[in-house]
Structure formats: C-alpha cells, structure tokens
Amino acid sequence: IKKIAVLTSGGDSPGMNAAIRSVVRTCAYMKVECVGIYRGYQGMIEGDFKPMDARSVNNIINKGGTILKSARCTEFRTPEGRKKAHEHLLSAGIDAFVVIGGDGSFTGAMIFNQEYNFPIMGIPGTIDNDIFGTSFTLGFDTALNTVVDCIDKIRDTASSHNRLFFVEVMGRDVGHIALNAGVGAGAEEILIPEENLGLDRLLESLKRSKESGKSSSIVIVAEGDKTGKNVFELKEYVEKHLPIYDVRVSVLGHMQRGGAPSCYDRVLASRMGVKAVESLLEGKTNLMVGVQDNQITLTPINKAIKGHTKIDKELIRVSEIMTT
Ligand code: F6P
Numbered sequence: 001i002k003k004i005a006v007l008t009s010g011g012d013s014p015g016m017n018a019a020i021r022s023v024v025r026t027c028a029y030m031k032v033e034c035v036g037i038y039r040g041y042q043g044m045i046e047g048d049f050k051p052m053d054a055r056s057v058n059n060i061i062n063k064g065g066t067i068l069k070s071a072r073c074t075e076f077r078t079p080e081g082r083k084k085a086h087e088h089l090l091s092a093g094i095d096a097f098v099v100i101g102g103d104g105s106f107t108g109a110m111i112f113n114q115e116y117n118f119p120i121m122g123i124p125g126t127i128d129n130d131i132f133g134t135s136f137t138l139g140f141d142t143a144l145n146t147v148v149d150c151i152d153k154i155r156d157t158a159s160s161h162n163r164l165f166f167v168e169v170m171g172r173d174v175g176h177i178a179l180n181a182g183v184g185a186g187a188e189e190i191l192i193p194e195e196n197l198g199l200d201r202l203l204e205s206l207k208r209s210k211e212s213g214k215s216s217s218i219v220i221v222a223e224g225d226k227t228g229k230n231v232f233e234l235k236e237y238v239e240k241h242l243p244i245y246d247v248r249v250s251v252l253g254h255m256q257r258g259g260a261p262s263c264y265d266r267v268l269a270s271r272m273g274v275k276a277v278e279s280l281l282e283g284k285t286n287l288m289v290g291v292q293d294n295q296i297t298l299t300p301i302n303k304a305i306k307g308h309t310k311i312d313k314e315l316i317r318v319s320e321i322m323t324t
Contacts, residue, residue: 001032001095001096001119001280001281002032002033002093002095003032003033003034003035003092003093003094003095003096004023004027004032004033004034004035004094004095004096004097004098004277004280005034005035005036005037005044005049005089005092005094005096005097005098006020006023006024006034006035006036006037006052006068006097006098006099006100007036007037007038007040007041007043007044007068007097007098007099007100008020008040008066008068008069008070008099008100008101008125009040009041009070009071009072009073009099009100009101009104009105009108010040010070010072010101010102010104010105010125010126011070011072011102011126011127011257012064012065012066012070012125012139012257013125013126013127013137013138013139013140013142013143013257014064014065014127014138014139014142014143014257014258014259014260014261014262014265015125015138015139015142015261015265015266015268015269016065016066016068016070016100016125016138016139016269017057017060017061017063017064017065017066017067017261017269018060018061018138018261018265018266018269018270018273019100019123019125019138019269019270019272019273020036020057020060020066020067020068020100020273021057021060021061021269021270021273022269022270022271022272022273022274023098023123023273023276023277024036024052024053024054024056024057025054025057025273026273026274026276026277026278027277028053028054030277030278030281032277032281033051034051034052034053035049035050035051035052035092035094036049036050036051036052036056036067036068037049037068037097038050038068038069039068039069039070039071039073040069040070040071040072040073040101040105041071041073041075041076041081041085041105041108042071042073042075042076043068043069043071044076044085044088044089044097045073045075045076045081045084045085045088046084046088047088047091047092049088049092049094061261061266061270062260062261062266063260064142064257064258064259064260064261065258066100070101072104073108076108076112077108079115082108082111082112082115082116085112086112086115086116086118089118095119096118096119096120096121096280096285097109097118097119097120097121098120098121098122098123098273098276098277098280099120099121099122099123100122100123100125100138101122101123101124101125101126102124102125102126102128102130102131102137103130103131103304103305105122106122106131106288106301106304106305107305109122109301110286110301110302110305113285113286113301119280119285119286120285120286120301121276121277121279121280121284121285121287121288121289122276122287122288122289122301122304123138123269123272123273123276123288123289124137124138124272124288124289124290124304125137125138125139126138126139126140127139127140127142127143127170127171127177127256127257128140128170128171128172128174128176128177129174129176129177129309130171130172130173130174130176130308130309131288131290131304131305131308131309132299132303132304132305132306132307132308132309133288133290133292133297133299133303133304133307134288134289134290134291134292134297134299134304134309135290135291135292135293135309136264136268136291138261138265138268138269138272139257139261139265140176140177140265141262141264141265141268142259142260142261142262142264142265143170143177143256143257144177144180144181144184145262146252146255146256146258146259147169147177147181147185147252147256148181148184148185150167150250150252150255151167151181151185151187151218151220152185154167154218154250155185155186155216155218158216158217158218158248159215159216161216161246162215162216162246163216163245163246163247163248164206164216164217164218164219164238164245164246164247164248165216165217165218165219165247165248165249165250166219166221166231166234166235166247166248166249166250167187167218167219167220167221167231167249167250167251167252168221168222168223168230168231168249168250168251168252169181169220169221169222169223169252169256170223170252170253170256170257171222171223171224172223172224173193173224173308174192174193174194174222174224174308174309174311175190175191175192175193175194175195175222175224175225175311176309176311177222177256178190178191178192178220178221178222178225179192179222179311179312179315179316179319180315181220182220182319183315183318183319183322185218185220186218186322187218187219187220187319187323188205188206188209188214188217188218188219188323189202189205189206189217189219189220189323190219190220190222190319191219191220191221191222191225191227192222192225192311193222193224193225193226194311195311195316196225196226196227198227199227199229199237202219202227202234202238203238203241203242205323206219206238206242206245207242207244209323210244210245217245219234221234231249231251232249234249235247235248235249268291271291271296272289272290272291272296275289275296275298276289279298284298286300286301286302287299287300287301288300288301288304290304
C-alpha cells in the first residue's frame with residue numbers, strides 16, 4: 001500500500017478533524033502518500049481529491065466539523081455510483097481508504113470492499129455512540145459536554161420561574177446522549193427508546209417530584225423515544241393531565257454536533273487514526289477501529305454495523321436513584 005485516502009461521511013461530529021490529522025500524519029510518518037477526499041462518498045464519485053501532507057492538517061485538532069466536509073450520499077448506494085468511485089480511486093493511484101463516519105458510511109465501505117476487493121478501514125465518528133465494537137465514538141463525549149452545558153443554563157431559568165422543561169436531545173434511534181447527559185445534568189426524568197415506561201409513570205413521577213418539594217424539573221427526551229409523542233405533544237399532555245406545572249420546551253438540535261472537540265475526543269481520534277493506517281499497512285482490511293476497556297481494538301466492520309452498543313442498565317438504575 002503506497003497511497004491511502006481519508007474521507008469523512010454522514011453526520012459530522014467533533015473529533016473528525018483530529019482523526020483526519022492523525023491519519024494524514026501517520027501516513028507521513030510511515031512515508032506513505034495520503035489523499036483527502038472531499039464531501040464523503042460524493043467526492044469519491046466525482047474524483048474530488050486533494051493530496052495531503054503533514055502540514056495540510058496544521059491547527060485543526062481543536063476545530064469542530066470536518067475540513068474535508070461531509071455528505072450523506074445516496075448515489076454511493078447504487079452499483080453505478082460505486083463503479084464511478086472505484087474508477088476515480090484507481091486513476092488517482094489510491095490503494096486503500098479510511099472512512100470516518102457512522103454505520104451508513106461503514107455499510108457503504110463494506111459493500112465497496114466486497115465488490116472491488118478494495119482495502120478499507122473504519123473510524124467511528126458520530127455523536128450518537130450507536131456503533132458496536134467501541135465504547136466511545138468520536139464526538140460523543142464532546143456532544144455530552146455541550147448538552148450538559150445547555151441543560152445547566154436551562155436549569156437556571158427553569159428554577160427562576162418554577163417551570164418544567166422538556167429538552168429534546170439527538171441520538172437517532174438510541175438513548176446514549178439522553179441517558180448520560182441526563183445523569184450528568186441531574187435531570188428529573190430521562191425518556192429513552194430503550195426503556196419506555198409509559199406516560200402514566202411520567203405523570204406520577206412529576207407529581208411526586210412536585211410534592212417532594214421540587215419547584216422546577218428537567219425532563220430529557222431522546223429524539224427516538226418511544227412514548228409516541230414528540231416534545232411539544234408531551235408538553236400539551238402534561239399541561240392537560242397535570243396542570244400544576246408551567247411547561248416549556250427546548251429542542252437542542254444541531255448545536256450538539258458543533259464546537260471544539262473535548263480532550264477525550266482529540267486523544268481518541270489521534271489513537272484511532274494511527275491504528276487505522278498501521279492496520280492497513282499490515283494488510284488488514286474490512287475492520288473498524290474502536291476503544292474497549294481503554295484499549296484500541298479492531299472489530300469486523302459487518303459486526304460493527306449490525307449490533308448497537310447496549311444501553312448501560314447500571315446507569316439507568318443510577319439515574320432512577322438520583323431522581324429520588
Ligand atoms: O447521526 C447524527 C445525527 O446528528 C443524529 O443524532 C440525528 O438524528 C441526525 O444525525 C440528524 O441528521 P441531519 O443532520 O442529516 O439532519
């Protein structure tokens with residue numbers, strides 16, 4: 001392997017730049033050429049490539065987003081799209097690529113590998129932390145800090161006005177952001193898709209909370225929660241059935257994806273980038289780099305995309321005790 005490409009794909013996450021930097025610098029260290037691919041698989045299909053050396057990634061370790069830009073590319077899901085991508089990679093003399101992204105991006109890489117026997121390596125970059133084979137995806141820790149910071153601010157105003165707030169957080173189909181940020185910010189209730197305890201229980205708990213002397217409350221709602229109601233409908237429901245609260249809603253949205261990566265995400269990205277390049281140079285392929293028990297690990301990419309990381313039952317129990 002003489003030339004390795006790197007791309008970021010799917011929803012961006014803080015730490016992607018630090019991972020790009022690590023891949024590029026490891027290539028430079030190993031005396032292998034490196035090429036950046038812009039806009040994920042869309043740029044691969046269009047041949048939007050740029051040679052990168054150690055100096056191309058100066059001053060980006062601290063930056064959110066991705067300097068290579070990202071896209072959710074539907075054309076790469078078609079054999080025609082992948083054929084164009086393959087032709088561009090061959091004509092640029094690229095021997096392997098590292099894709100930084102989530103399960104959709106890994107699925108694309110895996111199919112591409114099967115079709116063209118092209119060496120690929122995945123680095124998990126998503127705020128959702130929904131990838132099997134790693135305890136942390138890049139951006140999860142930063143997103144948690146962002147969410148906790150926002151909820152701390154919401155708590156100030158909630159408490160000044162004796163209000164109940166429903167705060168919607170991201171996470172797609174999983175509740176990792178909601179559960180961890182909820183515990184970290186001291187939320188009174190956390191609604192996650194993995195555990196739907198029903199609306200009656202929510203009302204009971206809010207009633208108990210008020211009776212126990214709490215004047216304000218924060219309920220974190222994962223965007224994928226299974227109550228069957230969105231945050232605005234939850235507000236109406238509580239106002240109707242429990243008129244003791246003045247209720248407001250806050251949807252945190254895409255601010256959760258931005259901002260400078262935390263130190264944890266920067267260090268993790270640096271470790272993962274080194275492992276990704278070294279593994280390709282050792283002839284390994286079709287794997288995802290992860291971190292488990294603070295050791296950098298490799299997981300077959302088909303396993304990484306099939307299973308989700310399991311919700312932490314112990315943390316659910318902790319959150320229940322903390323809301324007493
Ligand atoms: O996967 C990351 C994520 O931010 C999810 O939490 C969210 O559901 C989704 O992406 C939003 O996607 P988009 O930026 O395309 O609206």
